[in-house]
Structure formats: structure tokens, C-alpha cells
Amino acid sequence: MRIRGIIAAAVATAALAGLGITGATTAQAATPQVSGHQCTAGGGFISGTPQNGFFCVGGKYAGQPID
Known part of the structure; x- marks a missing residue:
């Protein structure tokens, strides 16, 4: 035992x-980042504020920060 x-x-x-x-x-x-062009070309749109950062919403890169 x-x-x-x-x-x-x-x-x-x-x-x-x-x-x-x-x-x-x-x-x-590291968190992957995409450009604004990649976000929109992938079917998403950019959302956020300068204080909190910008993120891709929707599309291929949804949820990833914009560099």
C-alpha cells in the first residue's frame, strides 16, 4: 500500500x-499579426481604438491584431 x-x-x-x-x-x-490590407482582403473589417488596439473582425484573420 x-x-x-x-x-x-x-x-x-x-x-x-x-x-x-x-x-x-x-x-x-507570439500572437500573429496581420496588416489592414490582409484583413480586408481576407473578408474581414478592422475594428478597435488606438488605446486598445485594432483587430480584424470576421473573415480569414478574425480576432488577430492589426500591426
Whole structure:
């Protein structure tokens, strides 16, 4: 019984460590940006404000920031 508890703790620790590594990699990934021309050519339109940034709405590049 004691060995089963040790193995369960080791598996849980390994799983949590794996999640930490995956989360760090995802957080460092750059958000893709498109130009205003790419947004409109892809069927979308530009929306947003200078304070909050501009984003493509609809079309092929929906949700991506405009550079």
C-alpha cells in the first residue's frame, strides 16, 4: 500500500510538471499579426481604438491584431 501511494504521488508530480512546461511554452508564443490590407482582403473589417488596439473582425484573420 505504501508503494502505491509513492507511485501515485510521483505520477501526480510528473503530470503537474508537464503542465507547467506546456503552459510556459504557450505563454511565450507570439500572437500573429496581420496588416489592414490582409484583413480586408481576407473578408474581414478592422475594428478597435488606438488605446486598445485594432483587430480584424470576421473573415480569414478574425480576432488577430492589426500591426
